[in-house]
Amino acid sequence: MHVLEMVNISKEFPGVKALDRVNFKVRKGEIHALCGENGAGKSTLMKVLSGLYPAGTYSGDIVIGGEKKQFHNITDAEKAGIAIIHQELALVKEMTVGENIFLGAEPTKRGVIQWDELYHNAAQWLKRVGLHISPDTKIGSLGIGQQQLVEIAKALSKHTQILILDEPTAALTESEVAILMGILNQLRSEGVSCVYISHKMPEVFALADSITVLRDGHTVATLDRKETDDDQVVSLMVGRELTERYPRVEHRPSDTVLEVRNYNVWHPEKRNQKVIKDVNFQLRKGEILGIAGLMGAGRTELVSSLFGAYGGKATGEVLVEGKPVRIRSVSDAIRAGFALVSEDRKRQGLVMGMDVKTNTTMATLAKVSKLGVINDNEEIRWGLKYVQDLKTKTASLETPVGTLSGGNQQKVVVGKWLMSDPKILIMDEPTRGIDVGAKYEIYHLMNQLVDQGVAIIMISSELPEVLGMSDRILVMSEGRFVREFDWRDATQENIMQAATGGK
Numbered sequence: 001m002h003v004l005e006m007v008n009i010s011k012e013f014p015g016v017k018a019l020d021r022v023n024f025k026v027r028k029g030e031i032h033a034l035c036g037e038n039g040a041g042k043s044t045l046m047k048v049l050s051g052l053y054p055a056g057t058y059s060g061d062i063v064i065g066g067e068k069k070q071f072h073n074i075t076d077a078e079k080a081g082i083a084i085i086h087q088e089l090a091l092v093k094e095m096t097v098g099e100n101i102f103l104g105a106e107p108t109k110r111g112v113i114q115w116d117e118l119y120h121n122a123a124q125w126l127k128r129v130g131l132h133i134s135p136d137t138k139i140g141s142l143g144i145g146q147q148q149l150v151e152i153a154k155a156l157s158k159h160t161q162i163l164i165l166d167e168p169t170a171a172l173t174e175s176e177v178a179i180l181m182g183i184l185n186q187l188r189s190e191g192v193s194c195v196y197i198s199h200k201m202p203e204v205f206a207l208a209d210s211i212t213v214l215r216d217g218h219t220v221a222t223l224d225r226k227e228t229d230d231d232q233v234v235s236l237m238v239g240r241e242l243t244e245r246y247p248r249v250e251h252r253p254s255d256t257v258l259e260v261r262n263y264n265v266w267h268p269e270k271r272n273q274k275v276i277k278d279v280n281f282q283l284r285k286g287e288i289l290g291i292a293g294l295m296g297a298g299r300t301e302l303v304s305s306l307f308g309a310y311g312g313k314a315t316g317e318v319l320v321e322g323k324p325v326r327i328r329s330v331s332d333a334i335r336a337g338f339a340l341v342s343e344d345r346k347r348q349g350l351v352m353g354m355d356v357k358t359n360t361t362m363a364t365l366a367k368v369s370k371l372g373v374i375n376d377n378e379e380i381r382w383g384l385k386y387v388q389d390l391k392t393k394t395a396s397l398e399t400p401v402g403t404l405s406g407g408n409q410q411k412v413v414v415g416k417w418l419m420s421d422p423k424i425l426i427m428d429e430p431t432r433g434i435d436v437g438a439k440y441e442i443y444h445l446m447n448q449l450v451d452q453g454v455a456i457i458m459i460s461s462e463l464p465e466v467l468g469m470s471d472r473i474l475v476m477s478e479g480r481f482v483r484e485f486d487w488r489d490a491t492q493e494n495i496m497q498a499a500t501g502g503k
Contacts, residue, residue, distance in 0.1 A: 003028040003193050004049075004162055009060035011044055011053065013403075015395045018044040019058070020217045026162065026210075029191040031184060033198065033208035033225075037237050037435035039393060039405035040214040042197050046164050049195075050084040051077035064162075083155035084164040087433070089147050091139045098122035098135035101154045125153040129183050145176030152183065156192075163187065164195045167433060169203060173295055181207060199435050201230040213237055238437035245440070246468025249447045253287035253471065256322070257337075257455045258424050263316035265305045275301045275312065277479040283424065288446060288456045290470025290487075292463065293499050298479040299459045300343060303426045307340040308333040309348075320423065334363065337423030341413050341430055343459070345406075349413040352402035356394050357383035359401050359412050364419045386415030391441065407438025414445065425449065428459045443469060463492045475499050 004026040011019040019041045026032045034042050047053045049062060051071035062069045064080050071077045077084075091100050098119045107117045122135035131149045139147060148168060155163055165184075169177045184194055184207060198204055204211060205225060213220040213236040220236050265276035275298050283289050291299050304310040306318065308327045318325050325336040333340075342348040350359050360383045361368050368378040383397045390411040394404060401412055410430070417425065427446070431439040446456055446469065460466050466473055473490050475483040475498040483498035 001028055002026065003065055005061075005063040006045065006049060007061040007063065009045060009048055009058060009062075011041075011048060011058040018217055019048070021060070022214065022217070022219050024212055024219065025222070026193050026195060028193055029188055030209040031188055031194045031196055031207050033196045033204040033211045034214065035198070035204060035211055035233055035237055036214035036220075037405075037407070037437045039216075039408065040237070040435075041217040042214055043166060044217075045214070046084060046166060046195065046197065049077070049162075050074060050082055050164060052084075078158050078160075081159060081161035082164070083158060083160040083162075085148070085151045085155060085166065085168060087167040089144075089151055091147055091150060093140035094138070096136045096138055097126065097133065097142075097150055100139055100150060101125055101135070101157055103154075105158070121157070122153075125157045126150075128156060129153045130179065143176075145172050145179065148172065148176070148180060149183070156187075160192065162193045162195065164197070166197045167199070168196070169198065169200065177203070199433070201233065204233070205230060215239055234436050237435065238440075245436070246465065247440070247443050247447060248468065249450075251287055251447075251450050251471050253284035254453075255285050256282050257285045257320065258283040259317075259319040259322075260306070261317040261319070263302075263305075263318070264314065265301060265310065266313045268311035271313070275479050276305065276314075279316075279479075279481055281474060281481060283455045283457060285423075285453050285455050286450050287471040288450055288458055288469055290466040290473040291457060291459045291476060292466045292473055292495050293476035295461065297476040297499065299476050300428055301479075302476070303340065303428055303457060303459065304342070306333070307338050307426060309340065309342075334420055337421075338426065339363075339417035339420055339422035339424070340426045341410075341417060341428065343429040343432060345409055345413050349416075350401050350409060353400055355398045355400055356387065356392070356404075356412055357397035360386050360415050360419060363416050367419065382419060386412075386418065389418075390415050390445065405434075405438075407434040407441070410434055410438070410442065414442070418449075422454060424455050424457065426457045426459075429461065430458060431460075431462075431465065463495055466490075466495070467492065 002025045006024040008021045008023065009019050010021055022045055036042050048058050051074045054072045055070035069080055101122045102118050107114045119135045126135060129149045129152050131146060168180060187194060196207060208225045210222060211225055211233060212222045213233060215237060259282050261280055263276060263279040264274060267273040267275050279302060293299050301310055305314050308329045318327060320336050327333045327336060346352060357379055361379050368375055368382060380397060387394060392411040393408050401409055431442055450456060458469060467490055470487050473485040473487060474481045475495055477499055
């Protein structure tokens with residue numbers, strides 16, 4: 001029996017048809033994966049279902065348990081048993097876990113909040129999701145994985161029957177992902193239906209009963225998970241067969257462009273804590289150097305310090321093309337030839353409310369200004385160059401970056417740094433949160449840049465990506481480089497062994 005049917009849903013934005021007669025059905029007590037490239041319409045469809053886009057702003061029907069429904073806001077959808085957990089969690093960090101779970105639905109008596117009842121009930125919901133913490137704990141003191149479980153507890157407290165999770169594991173560790181999967185399997189056994197949006201095929205195939213693929217705002221197929229495989233799903237997502245996920249190119253590295261000697265970095269707040277310990281490495285022109293390691297190994301701290309963006313004290317020598325450089329700020333790093341595509345593009349790579357053109361030129365304003373005055377025509381010329389070169393999908397250069405898909409946002413970040421003509425391009429998790437097709441385009445771009453003589457440092461938590469794209473691989477553990485591999489000798493097993501302290 002289908003607990004949810006979305007029939008011929010269409011939704012338009014100015015200049016863009018985001019959904020075109022999409023059909024989507026979910027059975028009671030199933031986990032239904034919703035897959036597609038960024039911009040395919042997955043999040044838009046779920047925003048229609050959860051009341052974020054109210055009735056009247058789209059066409060088509062939502063049928064819950066055989067009854068047609070119209071949602072004018074999120075509260076209407078919640079009353080019908082639908083809850084959505086977004087990639088960016090919507091919790092108030094200064095409030096307690098209990099206050100967050102019942103925010104806007106506090107138990108009251110004659111207008112007075114019944115705190116004992118609130119915390120007692122919150123404890124029951126936390127127990128349901130396997131979270132063994134006190135309900136009076138402040139949200140801000142919890143890790144992302146625990147916050148995710150609080151969001152699920154909050155949704156279940158509203159007697160949710162259809163739980164929507166949008167990229168729920170993007171910021172979770174492997175152990176937190178395992179806990180989340182266990183809870184979703186438990187909810188399925190209790191008859192709760194889940195809509196699971198993810199780019200991660202191993203998760204989709206580990207969890208889902210059914211898979212619906214969207215492409216360019218259309219429903220392409222709904223498949224039984226047991227009767228398909230990830231190659232078929234990927235080819236449906238991108239509209240073509242990807243014969244190889246990682247386009248391996250034989251690079252010809254030349255001279256050393258970066259040398260780091262005896263490099264140490266201290267934590268910006270815990271000043272006695274050393275996060276990078278006596279690191280030595282070289283990077284050559286025309287190569288991709290992969291840096292692998294577990295979360296917390298120090299990879300991001302190392303590259304953000306080299307880029308002048310970490311804030312903690314650093315000692316040691318940094319040489320660019322054989323000449324010592326002193327980097328005390330991001331401006332120093334840019335002048336020395338560094339560029340950093342950071343792991344969190346929304347907070348550190350882009351200004352989400354600004355348009356594509358402004359984001360592209362903001363790191364190199366000297367190229368588009370004279371005597372402190374920006375030349376609009378030059379700004380348009382440069383913005384257009386990188387939109388065309390990187391094949392960025394955007395309605396115009398004036399489109400706010402925040403409205404673009406993740407893959408297209410990443411292209412704007414890359415364009416911004418290419419405009420600075422870097423010698424050393426650092427890419428920290430370059431394909432996090434972007435779809436398979438956009439990943440493939442980023443990989444091709446990396447190969448083109450290397451062929452042009454740019455040296456790339458790539459940090460990635462996805463070992464197939466490290467193995468597929470790197471010429472050399474350095475493995476980091478507890479702030480040190482512990483092993484170096486040529487790509488021909490590296491395997492997932494020996495990288496993980498080095499990262500976890502094995503021989």
